[in-house]
Amino acid sequence: xxxxxxxxxxxxxxxxxxxxxxxxxxxxxxxxxxxxxxxxxxxxxxxxxxxxxxxxxxxxxxxxxxxxxxxxxxxxxxxxxxxxxxxxxxxxxxxxxxxxxxxxxxxxxxxxxxxxxxxxxxxxxxxxxxxxxxxxxxxxxxxxxxxxxxxxxxxxxxxxxxxxxxxxxxxxxxxxxxxx
Amino acid sequence: xxxxxxxxxxxxxxxxxxxxxxxxxxxxxxxxxxxxxxxxxxxxxxxxxxxxxxxxxxxxxxxxxxxxxxxxxxxxxxxxxxxxxxxxxxxxxxxxxxxxxxxxxxxxxxxxxxxxxxxxxxxxxxxxxxxxxxxxxxxxxxxxxxxxxxxxxxxxxxxxxxxxxxxxxxxxxxxxxxxxxxxxxxxxxxxxxxxxxxxxxxxxxxxxxxxxxxxxxxxxxxxxxxxxxxxxxxxxxxxxxxxxxxxxxxxxxxxxxxxxxxxxxxxxxxxxxxxxxxxxxxxxxxxxxxxxxxxxxxxxxxxxxxxxxxxxxxxxxxxxxxxxxxxxxxxxxxxxxxxxxxxxxxxxxxxxxxxxxxxxxxxxxxxxxxxxxxxxxxxxxxxxxxxxxxxx
Numbered sequence: 001x002x003x004x005x006x007x008x009x010x011x012x013x014x015x016x017x018x019x020x021x022x023x024x025x026x027x028x029x030x031x032x033x034x035x036x037x038x039x040x041x042x043x044x045x046x047x048x049x050x051x052x053x054x055x056x057x058x059x060x061x062x063x064x065x066x067x068x069x070x071x072x073x074x075x076x077x078x079x080x081x082x083x084x085x086x087x088x089x090x091x092x093x094x095x096x097x098x099x100x101x102x103x104x105x106x107x108x109x110x111x112x113x114x115x116x117x118x119x120x121x122x123x124x125x126x127x128x129x130x131x132x133x134x135x136x137x138x139x140x141x142x143x144x145x146x147x148x149x150x151x152x153x154x155x156x157x158x159x160x161x162x163x164x165x166x167x168x169x170x171x172x173x174x175x176x177x178x179x180x
Numbered sequence: 181x182x183x184x185x186x187x188x189x190x191x192x193x194x195x196x197x198x199x200x201x202x203x204x205x206x207x208x209x210x211x212x213x214x215x216x217x218x219x220x221x222x223x224x225x226x227x228x229x230x231x232x233x234x235x236x237x238x239x240x241x242x243x244x245x246x247x248x249x250x251x252x253x254x255x256x257x258x259x260x261x262x263x264x265x266x267x268x269x270x271x272x273x274x275x276x277x278x279x280x281x282x283x284x285x286x287x288x289x290x291x292x293x294x295x296x297x298x299x300x301x302x303x304x305x306x307x308x309x310x311x312x313x314x315x316x317x318x319x320x321x322x323x324x325x326x327x328x329x330x331x332x333x334x335x336x337x338x339x340x341x342x343x344x345x346x347x348x349x350x351x352x353x354x355x356x357x358x359x360x361x362x363x364x365x366x367x368x369x370x371x372x373x374x375x376x377x378x379x380x381x382x383x384x385x386x387x388x389x390x391x392x393x394x395x396x397x398x399x400x401x402x403x404x405x406x407x408x409x410x411x412x413x414x415x416x417x418x419x420x421x422x423x424x425x426x427x428x429x430x431x432x433x434x435x436x437x438x439x440x441x442x443x444x445x446x447x448x449x450x451x452x453x454x455x456x457x458x459x460x461x462x463x464x465x466x467x468x469x470x471x472x473x474x475x476x477x478x479x480x481x482x483x484x485x486x487x488x489x490x491x492x493x494x495x496x497x498x499x500x501x502x503x504x505x506x507x508x509x510x511x512x513x514x515x516x517x518x519x520x521x522x523x524x525x526x527x528x529x530x531x532x533x534x535x536x537x538x539x540x541x542x543x544x545x546x547x548x549x550x551x552x553x554x555x556x557x558x559x560x561x562x563x564x565x566x567x568x569x570x571x572x
Contacts, residue, residue, distance in 0.1 A: 096448070099440065
């Protein structure tokens with residue numbers, strides 16, 4: 001498999017305000033933000049990183065519709081086609097009686113589908129080892145990971161920018177990754 | 181910080197329009213009382229219960245927001261506070277119906293076929309003096325607690341040393357502890373007892389869910405209006421709208437859930453004394469109103485409110501809020517009027533349109549008056565900064 005060297009430039013910060021400021025500044029300078037690591041969900045970080053809206057809710061909707069549709073069809077088939085049973089004199093094809101179960105199956109499909117899609121999308125397969133950029137990002141540190149995409153990446157001015165936001169540590173790292 | 185009382189200078193054309201609508205309503209009511217008394221009283225009952233619901237619901241919103249320690253809506257609190265000022269007018273209309281038109285309620289002079297009902301607990305519960313005393317008690321309790329919450333909030337503006345947060349907590353707790361029970365019992369009294377033979381234990385919650393949807397819709401509509409005018413510029417953000425949208429979507433789904441609970445259990449068990457309610461409403465022209473009700477109170481708003489971008493758009497939210505407020509009128513109309521007029525269909529005409537226009541005009545005038553009484557944003561509150569810089 002062909003492999004490529006990727007150079008990463010990391011800043012480790014100590015507070016929520018610093019990571020937000022540094023991320024905002026990096027985005028405004030047009031630097032490539034690979035990811036931001038934080039020990040808890042920081043409000044406003046998705047805007048600072050310039051993340052686009054997730055398409056996950058659309059998938060949830062699709063799974064919900066699929067689950068509801070399949071269940072309605074299944075109930076119709078079992079009670080009205082395959083094995084009609086007279087329950088309380090109601091017609092075999094009785095929509096109101098199907099609704100509660102249809103609702104439950106819709107929620108089940110949408111819920112499990114969303115979790116599964118999220119895990120697949122984030123490559124969070126079972127047994128995967130956690131890969132942290134630096135120690136402490138699950139505890140009390142915040143890390144901003146930039147990529148040196150080309151030779152024009154200006155380390156000096158980036159470091160200066162990091163220092164404005166009280167950077168604790170700057171790390172440079174080269175990793176080999178398969179070309180996707 | 182000194183409190184500044186808002187001077188809402190709305191255009192004189194708007195004031196003239198609302199006053200004209202209120203006058204049309206008064207005329208339609210007067211003409212209706214003479215020419216078509218049953219329709220006029222029934223419509224007065226529909227609109228009064230709706231107005232009382234908005235009034236007490238505003239207080240309930242403040243109480244729940246306060247008790248849960250929430251902060252997001254503190255800056256918008258003057259809107260539900262203004263809604264509390266709808267309580268007196270709604271109460272007068274409602275008490276007028278209960279006092280002057282007892283015959284709307286079939287149990288007051290029970291016919292021979294209803295005689296057998298008026299024994300045991302039902303006979304004791306449904307007697308006129310007790311019925312009227314209950315109505316006065318519910319309305320007085322809600323007015324006292326609602327007005328106390330408003331008063332504490334306004335006094336806080338004038339005196340920063342006042343312990344208003346703690347004080348409002350006491351009234352909020354009292355309202356929260358008593359409201360659920362009293363509103364359900366009031367729904368049983370004022371609406372369900374129109375058909376004394378019919379009963380549904382979920383009916384109170386069903387009416388409560390519809391009421392709370394209308395409260396959130398009213399808050400949304402007024403907040404968007406205030407932002408367009410300028411008073412809420414820099415106060416009402418997309419984050420607030422997004423949360424109001426989520427609440428609207430959630431509560432209209434609660435309404436649909438209870439709508440279906442009531443319908444399905446009655447449809448499934450198929451008892452004669454229970455199905456009567458739906459038989460009237462599924463025949464003739466009422467059937468279209470029956471499905472219209474479900475469409476505008478749940479199907480349409482649910483589908484439209486699904487994307488986040490819609491919940492953050494003030495023009496879309498104002499339209500949905502208007503739709504849901506109309507939906508509340510249709511829902512109440514369908515709960516009340518078929519029980520009085522019976523099989524056939526809605527007699528929809530000049531009285532209905534005139535009185536609805538009157539209610540809209542009167543509510544608009546009262547809301548503007550309520551907003552004028554104090555600074556448009558609470559000046560001093562523990563949670564104010566949290567609310568102004570809110571991020572959902």
